[in-house]
Amino acid sequence: MYRVGEFARIGGVSAKTLRFYDEIGLLRPMRTDPVTRYRYYSAEQLIDLARIVAGRDMGLSLSEIRRGGRRSTLESARDRLRRSLALAQNSLHQIEAALATGVTGTPVMVKPRPATHVASLGEIVVGYDDVIEAERELLGLVPERVRGTTRGVLWHQCADTGSPGGEPFVEVRAMSGMDRAVEIKELPAVTVACAYARDDYEAAERAYEAIRRWMRVRPDCFQLAGPKRELCHGRTLEIQFPLASQ
Amino acid sequence: MYRVGEFARIGGVSAKTLRFYDEIGLLRPMRTDPVTRYRYYSAEQLIDLARIVAGRDMGLSLSEIRRGGRRSTLESARDRLRRSLALAQNSLHQIEAALATGVTGTPVMVKPRPATHVASLGEIVVGYDDVIEAERELLGLVPERVRGTTRGVLWHQCADTGSPGGEPFVEVRAMSGMDRAVEIKELPAVTVACAYARDDYEAAERAYEAIRRWMRVRPDCFQLAGPKRELCHGRTLEIQFPLASQ
DNA sequence: GATACTGTTACGGTGCGTGAGGGTTA
DNA sequence: GTAACCCTCACGCACCGTAACAGTAT
Numbered sequence: 001m002y003r004v005g006e007f008a009r010i011g012g013v014s015a016k017t018l019r020f021y022d023e024i025g026l027l028r029p030m031r032t033d034p035v036t037r038y039r040y041y042s043a044e045q046l047i048d049l050a051r052i053v054a055g056r057d058m059g060l061s062l063s064e065i066r067r068g069g070r071r072s073t074l075e076s077a078r079d080r081l082r083r084s085l086a087l088a089q090n091s092l093h094q095i096e097a098a099l100a101t102g103v104t105g106t107p108v109m110v111k112p113r114p115a116t117h118v119a120s121l122g123e124i125v126v127g128y129d130d131v132i133e134a135e136r137e138l139l140g141l142v143p144e145r146v147r148g149t150t151r152g153v154l155w156h157q158c159a160d161t162g163s164p165g166g167e168p169f170v171e172v173r174a175m176s177g178m179d180r181a182v183e184i185k186e187l188p189a190v191t192v193a194c195a196y197a198r199d200d201y202e203a204a205e206r207a208y209e210a211i212r213r214w215m216r217v218r219p220d221c222f223q224l225a226g227p228k229r230e231l232c233h234g235r236t237l238e239i240q241f242p243l244a245s246q
Numbered sequence: 247m248y249r250v251g252e253f254a255r256i257g258g259v260s261a262k263t264l265r266f267y268d269e270i271g272l273l274r275p276m277r278t279d280p281v282t283r284y285r286y287y288s289a290e291q292l293i294d295l296a297r298i299v300a301g302r303d304m305g306l307s308l309s310e311i312r313r314g315g316r317r318s319t320l321e322s323a324r325d326r327l328r329r330s331l332a333l334a335q336n337s338l339h340q341i342e343a344a345l346a347t348g349v350t351g352t353p354v355m356v357k358p359r360p361a362t363h364v365a366s367l368g369e370i371v372v373g374y375d376d377v378i379e380a381e382r383e384l385l386g387l388v389p390e391r392v393r394g395t396t397r398g399v400l401w402h403q404c405a406d407t408g409s410p411g412g413e414p415f416v417e418v419r420a421m422s423g424m425d426r427a428v429e430i431k432e433l434p435a436v437t438v439a440c441a442y443a444r445d446d447y448e449a450a451e452r453a454y455e456a457i458r459r460w461m462r463v464r465p466d467c468f469q470l471a472g473p474k475r476e477l478c479h480g481r482t483l484e485i486q487f488p489l490a491s492q
Numbered sequence: 493g494a495t496a497c498t499g500t501t502a503c504g505g506t507g508c509g510t511g512a513g514g515g516t517t518a
Numbered sequence: 519g520t521a522a523c524c525c526t527c528a529c530g531c532a533c534c535g536t537a538a539c540a541g542t543a544t
Contacts, residue, residue: 003543005497006395010479012357015498020534036542037499043480047353047442054353058344059337061532071345078341085334091305092327098304099320107293107300111258149252196293233256234289249517251523261524266508282516283525308507 001030007041011049026066027052090221097217106210108195110243115189116150119172122183124156124165135168141179146172152231152238154187167227190225192240199235207239221245247276253287257295272312273298336467343463352456354441356489361435362396365418368429370402370411381414387425392418398477398484413473436471438486445481453485467491 004015011018021027022039027048029039055065059081064073098105119142125134131153139151148171156165175184195210197203215222225244230237254261267273268285273294275285301311305327310319344351365388371380377399385397394417402411418430441456443449461468471490476483 003498010396010484012355012359014534016534016536019499038542039498043482044444046479046482046484047444050355050440050442051353053355053357054340056533057337057355058341059334063532074341074345078338078345081334081338081341085331085338088305088327088331088334091303092324092331094300095304095320095324095327099317099324107297109258109296109299109303111299113258194296196296198290198293233292236289236292238256238292249524260508262508262510265525270507284516285524302507 001040001042004029004039004041007045007049011046011053013049013053021052021062024062026062093218093221097214101213101217105213106195106197106207108193108211108214110191110193112191113187113189113240116148116171116187117173117175117184118150118169118187119182119184120154120167120169121181124158124167126158126163126165131166131168134166138168138170138182141182142170142172146174148173150231152229154227154229156227187229188226190242191245192229192242193222194238194240197237197239199232199237204230204237204239207237211239211241215241247286247288250275250285250287253291253295257292257299259295259299267298267308270308272308339464339467343460346463347459351459352441352443352453354439354456354460356437356439358437359433359435359486362394362417362433363419363430364396364415364433365428365430366400366413366415367427368413370413372409372411377412377414380412384414384416384428387428388416388418392420394419396477398475400473400475402473433475434472436488437491438475438488439468440484440486443483443485445478445483450476450483450485453483457485457487461487 002010004018008015008018018027018029018039018041022029027045030042030045031040032038033040052062052065056062058074058077060073060077064077067073119138121134121138121141123134125131135151135153150171152169154167154169156167158165169187172184193211193214195207197207215224222243222245224241226242229240229242231240232238248256250261250264254264257264264273264275264285264287268275273291276288276291277286278284279286298308298311302308304320304323306319306323310323313319365384367380367384367387369380371377381397381399396417398415400413400415402413415433439457439460441453443453461470468489468491470487472488475486475488477486478484
């Protein structure tokens with residue numbers, strides 16, 4: 001019979017851990033002195049402890065260990081581990097990229113975006129002033145009560161000319177009651193890399209450059225998937241690059 | 247100005263998270279209505295939120311994020327990530343090995359062992375009965391009051407003959423007062439893979455086989471480093487394979 | 493008697509998720 | 519009026535580490 005301290009030393013865990021396992025009923029000592037409350041463990045219980053520690057090392061939770069080593073448990077734990085491993089890998093990429101490109105840059109974050117219904121004029125215009133004009137026209141055609149809160153510009157890369165074309169859009173909540181000139185389409189759900197800029201040209205350029213650099217550092221992870229989105233939140237601009245994770 | 251729900255949707259986090267960040271002072275809303283306690287965020291605060299989320303995605307803790315993106319912070323976070331990545335990789339190996347070799351086998355665990363002083367006869371004997379005999383002799387030569395609680399046998403692999411030789415040992419607490427025939431040596435600190443068996447021959451064989459299989463599945467991680475140890479805890483046998491992590 | 497154990501209780505840390513129960517806004 | 523918001527508690531989770539204070543084994 002061993003007391004906690006020695007049993008802990010032999011088993012390679014802390015006495016505190018053993019007390020905890022006792023408390024939650026995961027590994028009860030063979031005998032507990034009813035007067036002193038001292039815990040006494042038998043040598044055979046080293047086997048039980050080994051099973052627990054082995055499970056812990058495989059990333060199982062204590063309740064999974066308690067349920068015993070069922071195949072399905074192990075499989076779900078494996079999937080969980082794979083996912084968290086991918087996340088950690090990604091974090092490592094991020095951090096190494098940040099260290100490489102300088103710490104103080106514009107922050108770039110990744111987030112999933114749900115699908116949205118938007119209205120647009122259905123045409124792509126080139127040139128800054130024309131985009132502004134098109135936006136004004138669009139807002140005139142979509143009554144305020146059907147508008148959602150999101151509006152901005154989709155920037156298409158014209159494959160032939162190489163010059164970017166803009167397509168202003170507003171989110172809409174209802175699909176009817178619209179002028180015939182506007183076209184309703186769906187912005188598909190997608191994960192985007194995004195950066196913010198205060199609404200001036202230089203800041204916007206810096207944000208674009210930050211995302212471009214961010215993507216250049218991870219060419220193996222992400223590819224651009226679809227037109228870039230420029231969203232307008234009051235005075236703050238949000239630049240989104242849709243990503244296809246690869 | 248946005249209320250928490252909409253700000254959360256735009257920023258890609260939950261309203262709960264925003265309330266939490268407010269509570270800990272990480273991201274205070276621009277304005278809080280003193281009567282209703284409603285939180286109101288400005289568009290510019292999306293930039294602050296982006297910095298937080300980007301940091302989180304890099305695996306920084308909230309307090310690290312709060313301290314701002316110092317280079318040293320990022321470097322220590324990177325090291326932390328590398329370590330936890332290695333752990334997770336290892337867990338994944340373990341679990342895949344367990345799935346491959348069958349779930350219900352003898353559990354194998356890894357643990358670090360501190361260095362120990364032991365007494366032995368200084369000779370390696372071959373044959374089960376001879377080992378038993380040598381052990382008896384050793385125990386006769388080491389007085390009980392200097393013995394530690396650990397005793398067992400070191401199994402050396404004789405390179406020439408290929409046949410294993412056993413060397414019984416007992417842990418000692420004092421280095422003096424020993425018969426001249428016994429030799430004091432140090433079992434070095436080492437990480438071991440271990441398995442337990444009830445004290446019969448078949449169970450011991452199964453435990454050996456379990457560790458061998460366990461190591462075969464991970465040839466890239468670990469190599470055998472030194473003589474195997476067989477420890478005797480009452481009726482329970484502990485088999486230890488010293489590992490050199492590679 | 494000294495020292496090395498052991499006991500219990502309680503709090504802390506990470507980053508929120510999940511209600512419950514009740515006001516507020518459009 | 520009625521959704522759809524929002525608020526503040528307060529607890530839960532996973533796995534122990536770390537005191538603090540007091541009794542126990544050798």
